[in-house]
Amino acid sequence: MSERFKPFATVALIIEHQERFLMVEELDEYGKKVFGMPSGHIDAKEGIITAALREGFEESGCKVELTALTGIYDYVKDYETIYRFCFAAKLSEIPEVLHTADPDGEILNVSWYTKEEIYAHKDKWRTRLVGRCMDDYLKGERYQLSLIHFLEP
Template sequence: MTWQPHITVATVVEDQGRFLLVEEEAGGRAVLNQPAGHLEANETLLQAALRETLEETGWEVELTAVTGLYLYTAPSNGVTYQRVCFAARPVRHHVERPLDDGIIGPRWLTRDELLAEKDRWRSHLVLRCIDDYLTGERFPLSLIRPA
């Protein structure tokens, strides 16, 4: 079998010191993560980030920057993920929109509230992405270039 990383996107959406997170089922338990998911065929990384955020939270967002690129190998299954994390601002909440299967719902938490839930993080990247955002890591969206 050929080793192949999985390309994923995530968004750090901040509003007045609170961050939009997703409570979801993973491995038989409820965990917290950024709105995140896999890049699908024939879409750009930016389109994937907008789609995943809407599908998992019901929130339309505006992407404002790239906050980082992360390589993570999940200890649970040995799969390696390449995560492209974006900063975004909330635009509109579609309250009636059904969310993806396995999603419990969106949660707005401060960094301290998230820190108190460390045992529920999907991975250490949840806090790492927020901390990179808070330290001012911002790269222009033009960093992501079409082929």
């Protein structure tokens, strides 16, 4: 019998304000500083929408409002498979200063970037998903949130 397949399910948020995008900096598994949109794993017994709202707050320190699903990605990275749900979101309130609320202390910095700055630093992306999610967002990919149905346990 083969080993049971155990993919990772993650969420990411593209938060745009005044033609700038909120990005977070962190260290990857090799200790290299990388950046990407606020994102993270869906916790056990947590819905996709709830996870996106939680990750948005934890990594940006701000409450967010999801506006659309921009894509679902099937990504194989080295030794793992990741299913990524990427959302367009906006901040409920625009703070003067961004501060992470990351309980794990993994986020080093939260900043606004132009799309040109994001694409100029491809070598610092957390994964290729940063570029693919941005590409689809900038092409106007938007799907209604009602596409996702959460069934109560």
